[in-house]
Amino acid sequence: MEVTIKAADIDTWDMGVSLGTDLKEDLDRTHLNLGILANHLCPVRRAGARSKDNRSQTITALAKAIGIGRSWLSNAAANAAFYAGYYDKVPPQANINELSKARKITEWKPNQDKKPTKTQIKLAMAFLDGQVDEPEKIPPTAISYVRAARAKLIRALEHEEPLESSEVTIVEKAKDGLDEIDSHYESEDD
Numbered sequence: 001m002e003v004t005i006k007a008a009d010i011d012t013w014d015m016g017v018s019l020g021t022d023l024k025e026d027l028d029r030t031h032l033n034l035g036i037l038a039n040h041l042c043p044v045r046r047a048g049a050r051s052k053d054n055r056s057q058t059i060t061a062l063a064k065a066i067g068i069g070r071s072w073l074s075n076a077a078a079n080a081a082f083y084a085g086y087y088d089k090v091p092p093q094a095n096i097n098e099l100s101k102a103r104k105i106t107e108w109k110p111n112q113d114k115k116p117t118k119t120q121i122k123l124a125m126a127f128l129d130g131q132v133d134e135p136e137k138i139p140p141t142a143i144s145y146v147r148a149a150r151a152k153l154i155r156a157l158e159h160e161e162p163l164e165s166s167e168v169t170i171v172e173k174a175k176d177g178l179d180e181i182d183s184h185y186e187s188e189d190d
Helices: 013-041 059-066 070-083 096-105 118-128 142-157 165-183
Strands: none
Touching: 013 059, 013 070, 013 096, 059 070, 070 096, 070 118, 096 118, 142 165
């Protein structure tokens, strides 16, 4: 790996900050470029199990092939898909984290198979320009944890590697208990 920085040549704080800013801009460009590449090579993306349409062309396979973290590459692909057609409008000071936050506050998801709306893009750009604050995160409710646990138990019961019959009974009882708790909250969801 070629290293281009010579620390001895950096005489002042300002010189170091200037160099750091240039490197950060290169990283941001690389982030979006790798995202564009991932979207091109892995056009069919679904959460969960691999798609039958592209078993070998997955984000995970590409990430392994180029030696980068899968979640980082997935985030790059999502950002590239969201900002496609608007790259020139993204403020130059926006960093990878801010690009992701701006995309997430619009509630656009890459697996929706539709492009972001102009309103979503406008909201993201306003966030990047500092005109919109990130919404306050509301912590998950206790019932959301119960529902998540119940969903995991259902998946355990349907798993391709079955549990022993005695374990199935225990899991079913636990699921039934969570069903009972959840039933108390169903009226609040309406």
